[in-house]
Amino acid sequence: MKITTISSGDRFSLKRSIDAGTEEQRKTVRSIIEDVRRHGNQAVKAYTEKFDGISLDDTRVTEEEIKQAYSLLDDRLLQVIRQAIRNIQEYHERQLQSSWFYHRKDGTMLGQKITALDSAGVYVPGGTAAYPSSVLMNVIPALTAGVERIVLVTPPGKDGQLSPGVLAAASELGIKEIYKMGGAQAIAALAYGTETIESVDKITGPGNIYVALAKREVFGDVDIDMIAGPSEIVVLADDTAVPKEIAADLLSQAEHDKLSSSVLVTDSAALAQAVQSEVNEQLDTLPRKAIAEASIREYGHIYVAESMDEAVEAVNALAPEHLEIITKSPEALIGGIKHAGAIFLGRYSPEPVGDYFAGPNHVLPTNGTARFSSPLNVTDFQKKSSIISYSQKAFEEQAESVAAFARLEGLEAHARSIEARGRRNSK
Template identity: 55%
Template sequence: MEWIENGDLAFLKERKVEAKEEARLSVRTIIERVKKEGDAALHFYTKQFDGVTLDQLKVSAAAVEAACAHVPDEVKAAIKLSAKNIRAFHEKQMPASWMENTEDGVTLGQQVTALDSVGVYVPGGTACYPSSVLMGAIPALVAGVTRVVLISPPQKNGQIAAGVLAAAQEIGLTEIYQVGGAQAIAALAYGTETIRPVDKIVGPGNLYVMLAKKEVFGDVAIDSLAGPSEIAVIADESANPAWVAADLLSQAEHDRLSMPVLVTPSQVFAEKVEEEVEKQLRDLPRKAIAGSAIKSVGKIIRTADLDESVAIVNQIAPEHLELAVADPDALLPKIRHAGAIFLGMYSSEPVGDYVAGPNHIIPTNGSARYASPLGVESFLKRSSVIRYSADALREVGAAIAAFARYEGLEGHARAVEQRLKGEAKHD
């Protein structure tokens, strides 16, 4: 891991992963072909990229049932627990519509409504992420979205991973398609003969999925343009070096570009963590990936004190932040920019990934400065409600007309003045 002791955060400028023009052009080609050829393009690209020839794009209820039979009972129990906690947490986020009436005949309010349809993309192919199904779909269901579509690439056996289908079954998803990559994003955005388009696409994916989401944004809403995973740990000497090292590795194993960062005022503690990282890497199944991330992206930032540690972290704006200090509650009010904040020694980041309840689809690449984790509000929209009586309009009509004419919009002024003439009443 690279040591930084002078507060130099120049590495943040290199954090964003820039795609080569070749990749962008490839994604645009895929999207255009899906728009023109529909299902045929999906079958073509699934064969080309996944090495799978599909009989059909939609996953049948019988196939879901058969796949779920292969999921171990302890995993099904974990999925059920996770789904319960995620739903309970997100139900607390649900905002209410409101309406306010004044004595002079004005009604103002806000009507909250859910999106009609959402597509949840779940990565797959060589991996299995049932947690991504739960995190992407449950907030949409809580919000009241009536059509939640699951789409995920098939494995080499020609089927979506059984664990993904088990998570879908647990929360009642029935519209499931076995398509991945940029072609899946295009299908969700523009539709094909089999797949109807959706209003919003959420969920993580590889570089090509991210580029495809970027291309279709505007024609359809998206959650974010997610980058590699990040974790920052503020720690003092009260923390356990082995535990902190394990948490850094928990994110490093995601991707070679994942960014694990330790921020501490203690030289001795930092050295112990670095030793533990090397020790624990030896028998980590994904040690090649984690080791690459630790070596090329990992940082140890030594600070003068915990206040400087907080200042550094607020500049990093990490996806995940652990406060592994003696008094995490004292630091919490000072944290301004972090996607998810884990307090205390036992709040390991994987707790948030799986069972705590808050969403694990969290802003990356410093976007926690202005963005929030996926939540119920991500699937809602607000409509302003306005009603004026004749008397209320007379009170403000002249001001409206003056404002409109000052902006050069005579038609706006006349629209109000027509009503002020009193030629007809429609109260």
């Protein structure tokens, strides 16, 4: 990892060139989406055979497959999933918002009505990998918001089966619609429907470049959560931190992807040197060494600031997805942090506890977008409708002003709509 001394006002960021796909990939995605729109299940089946190497006459998961998943899952792991569900539910229930109304003295009633989306589609990566945590983090906020219909799609393995952990997690949450499909064809099926899948209102969940491009294409016809970039972590630490632990935390992100970013910001040159050595030593024993090594080489960095105030300034410039604060008094620094997706306080709050178990959502803004966006949450699955109710008294008192405003914008019919209800025309 490179070590750089920084000063107040230095400009740098975690922003990497986000893979927007090649023109050929974009054309392929558009072609797949159009094909699914035109030919529905037939197209989905063809693409599943082409890309996943399996021919499926029926993509919907059966009750028998759910039962089989439970039989294959270790009891201890099932208990872990259930405890994670309880933790995540408890946290997200606190995000619930209620409709509200208030009255003015002139009889006007104004308010905001909160309504859950009717439906949501959740994409869970699959094939050779298994991500039960993606099920929990995307489904639970939707359920908490009150979404009545949730559809889960995930690519099948070469044997046509899905991960027992993914199926059990979905079953524990009561999800009944689960389909074996992935890639752009799954996103198209969710967005536009097929003979067997009714379209949804919002699509969430991570995926490869084809999934990301497909989500971009369908946005506007349906809502999406975000286009997530590679994972990233910033550790803000002082000389009380343990170098071995910091190095392990940095590598926990580096092993995700060659494009992942792992950064230490500190006011201690000694800590910087020690962490650099630890990272190199720990890399040698990682099963995913090649990936982590490439990530650390290209996107790993250690910044040494002259003071903790300057270190905090640097963190805000980086606007990381994950921020660990490992200092003598981490709580004292929270107020200065303006931009971070998730903030982990103290040495006993490493980032992986947030990935799986603590409760807050692990779907977080990346690539500097924490400057203006938030983690996936309950309100992402709710709509807000404005409520306006004028009394006759309030209307008559404000009619002239409203009509004048309309004419200021050259909208005569708007003004006449107001004046048609004037006192002279009330009968």
